[in-house]
Amino acid sequence: VYQIIVHDLFPRYDSILVDKDPIPLYALKLLSSLVDAYPPFLQLLEKTALIGRLFSFFELDHPNNNVHNVKLIRYVVECKTIDKRIVYEQDIVVKLNEIFAYAVENHVDSFYEPVLDVLYALLYFQCSSAAGNDSEGALQRPSSPAVCSLGSADIRDFNEPLLENLETVILLLGHSDGLICEKASHCLVLFASLSPNSVIAALSTSSGRQHWIGALEESTVLGVTVHVLKTLRTLFASDSKFVKVVQADNLAY
Helix, strand or coil: CHHHHHHHHHHHHHHHHCCCCCHHHHHHHHHHHHHHHCCCHHHHHHHCCHHHHHHHHCCCCCCCCCHHHHHHHHHHHHCCCCCHHHHHCCCHHHHHHHHHHHHHHCCCHHHHHHHHHHHHHHHHHHHHHHHHHCCCCCCCCCCCCCCCCCCHHHHHHHHHHHHHHHHHHHHHHHCCCHHHHHHHHHHHHHHHHHCHHHHHHHHHCHHHHHHHHHHHHHCCCHHHHHHHHHHHHHHHHHCCHHHHHHHCCCCCC
């Protein structure tokens, strides 16, 4: 089976993805399942130039912009052997922001989880790249760093627009799906590490306070509570004045 996939299927996959509907949908679903089952297939995506095709689908109005393609984008971003310069040169941040905003505005819940995964992967990569310049050692460099020909300053500049998703992440802390809440809380922790002042400002608004306090008091997902508390600890260390904001809400945490 492996030989058939590698030598017969993958060389033809680009033409399959541009075939008539609904063939691209089924092809993306199959490809997502293959990569999920055997991540080394990602190297074949790079060798066969399929990464560019996947990113061309990763557009708000593209008919092949579906959850299967978003999952594949996530796998590409998470892959440590694929140079992240390739990812950023595909305008991933701009595309992600547009797709996430549309999904939330139109309540396309099926997109929340995979898009949050992509957001988390980009934020985590920035944290990892910044670890070497972190004089206080607040961030730890992973044992096997991802391949990237970009400097930490370049990555920071590329990721700066991701802050547009901060309010949405805070909003999703109160989503009815516990998994979505937890993934949002994961992203919030990284936002707090990378841009504490922005997170303090967002959490200090009446809407922001409503959502993070609600996450602490009402969430039944332990991970959400832990991550929100971890976020608060990071923010307290960054700005002691924020402690008073939290104290004013009479929280027992």
